[in-house]
Amino acid sequence: FVPYQVEILDWKTKKQLCFLDKVEPNATIREIRLMLHKFYPQWYPARQSIKLDPKGKSLRDEEILQHLPVGTTATLYFKDLGPQIGWTTVFLIEYTGPLFIYFLFYFRMPFVYGLDERFTSSPHPVVNLACICHSFHYIKRLIETVFVHRFSHGTMPLRNIVKNCLYYWGFAAWLAYYINHPLYTPPSYGKKQINFAVIMFLLCEAGNFSIHVALSDLRRNGSKTRKIPYPTKNPFTWLFFFVSCPNYTYEVGTWISFTIMTQCVPVGLFTLLCFIQMTIWAKDKHCTYLREFKDYPSLRMPIIPFLL
Numbered sequence: 001f002v003p004y005q006v007e008i009l010d011w012k013t014k015k016q017l018c019f020l021d022k023v024e025p026n027a028t029i030r031e032i033r034l035m036l037h038k039f040y041p042q043w044y045p046a047r048q049s050i051k052l053d054p055k056g057k058s059l060r061d062e063e064i065l066q067h068l069p070v071g072t073t074a075t076l077y078f079k080d081l082g083p084q085i086g087w088t089t090v091f092l093i094e095y096t097g098p099l100f101i102y103f104l105f106y107f108r109m110p111f112v113y114g115l116d117e118r119f120t121s122s123p124h125p126v127v128n129l130a131c132i133c134h135s136f137h138y139i140k141r142l143i144e145t146v147f148v149h150r151f152s153h154g155t156m157p158l159r160n161i162v163k164n165c166l167y168y169w170g171f172a173a174w175l176a177y178y179i180n181h182p183l184y185t186p187p188s189y190g191k192k193q194i195n196f197a198v199i200m201f202l203l204c205e206a207g208n209f210s211i212h213v214a215l216s217d218l219r220r221n222g223s224k225t226r227k228i229p230y231p232t233k234n235p236f237t238w239l240f241f242f243v244s245c246p247n248y249t250y251e252v253g254t255w256i257s258f259t260i261m262t263q264c265v266p267v268g269l270f271t272l273l274c275f276i277q278m279t280i281w282a283k284d285k286h287c288t289y290l291r292e293f294k295d296y297p298s299l300r301m302p303i304i305p306f307l308l
Contacts, residue, residue: 001024001025002025002072003021003022003023003024003025003072004022004023004024004025004027004065004066004070004072004073004074005019005020005021005022005023005072005073005074006019006020006023006032006065006074006075006076007019007020007073007074007075007076008020008032008036008050008075008076008077008078009075009076009077009078010077010078011049011051011054011077011078011079012054012079014054017036017039017040017078018035018036018039018040020032020035023035023065024065025064025065025066026064026065026066027064027065028061028062028063028064028065029050029059029060029061029062029063029065030045030061030062032050032065032076033045033048033050033061036048036050036078043078043080044084046081046084046154046155047080047081047082047083047084047155048078048079048080048081049078049079049080049081050076050077050078051076051077051078051079052068052069052070052076052077053077054077058079059076062225081157082157082158082159083157083158083159084155084156084157084158085155085156085157085158085161086154086155087149087151087154087155087156088145088146088149088151090156090160090161090164091141091142091145091149092142092145092146093161093165094161094164094165094168095138095141095142095145095168096138096142097165097168097169097172098134098138098168098169098171098172099135099138099139099142101169101172101173101176102131102134102135102172102175102176103131104173104176105173105176105177105179105180106127106131106176106180108180108182112177113181113182122180122182122184124184124186126186126187126194126261126262127179127180127184129194129198129261130179130258130261130262131180133198133201133258133261134172134175134176134258136205137205137254137258140205140209144209144212148209148212148213148216149212149216150215150216150219150220171266171270174266174270175262175264175266175267175270177266178264178265178266178267179262179264179267184264186263187260187261187262187263188263193260193261193263194261196260197257197258197260197261198257198261200253200256200257200260201254201257201258201261203253204250204251204253204254204257205250205254206236207236207239207246207249207250207253208247208250208251208254210234210236210237211236211237211239211240211246211247211250212247214229214232214234214237214240215229215247226288226289226292228289228293228295228296228297236250239305240300241297241299241300242299242300242301242305242306243282243300243301243302243303243304243305244282244285244286244289244300244301244302244303245278245281245282245285245286245302245303248278248279248281248282248303249303249304251274251278252271252274252275252278252303255267255270255271255274255275256271258271259271278303279302279303279308282302282303283302283303285302286300286301286302
């Protein structure tokens with residue numbers, strides 16, 4: 001084989017960072033990251049973005065040098081992504097916060113509602129039910145993070161953790177403040193509304209978990225190669241017939257049911273923001289599927305069957 005020569009430049013200044021001689025043609029981008037890491041120990045592989053073009057997309061770890069549109073003398077561009085943090089750690093931090101923050105309001109700590117209302121339980125059973133459902137949701141997320149999820153990207157920029165925690169922790173505090181407030185009033189239609197919402201909540205949680213398990217099974221052998229997810233024997237996964245991201249569909253359904261259960265405006269606003277954000281993610285993932293797979297099912301929509 002003819003060995004490659006790889007020149008790595010800074011994506012912004014175009015200054016040469018290193019020159020790799022006699023690189024094997026079947027070397028992967030991950031191996032090139034490791035070579036660069038030897039020259040610059042402060043840039044560990046997870047914080048490196050290697051590109052063919054300064055303004056282009058980052059190359060994936062598994063891409064092979066000789067399969068790229070380069071000659072035997074290749075020029076690649078490096079961008080420092082900054083300090084990174086593992087996705088498992090990110091999710092554990094993001095989801096543990098809301099779980100405990102909610103309890104501060106549920107147990108009516110003195111510094112929340114005032115001394116007159118401290119440690120007094122709510123007279124409305126739906127408040128207890130809401131606490132159980134909210135806690136169940138985040139405990140489920142923590143369990144999935146540890147035992148179910150398999151991440152295609154191992155890390156995210158450390159700076160993003162502050163933004164993500166402000167979102168999850170802040171909204172948890174806002175929802176909990178109103179749901180557990182001494183002046184909270186229960187849903188208009190009483191037990192019928194609450195019971196309907198609880199059934200819907202449990203179904204959506206079961207559906208969300210089923211989808212996460214199905215997606216995890218696609219990468220059971222440790223492969224990071226993207227595959228088309230298909231429905232399994234589990235009826236909750238049959239939503240794959242109609243949408244690309246049923247996990248988001250079920251997630252939105254969970255928060256809609258929580259909104260119906262509590263009949264609380266802040267919960268409704270949080271649900272709306274969740275829907276907007278998850279629609280953006282779903283559309284992006286749907287477009288990636290269409291771009292990568294020519295045989296991708298044409299009936300599927302990103303998040304809502306037949307509509308969106």
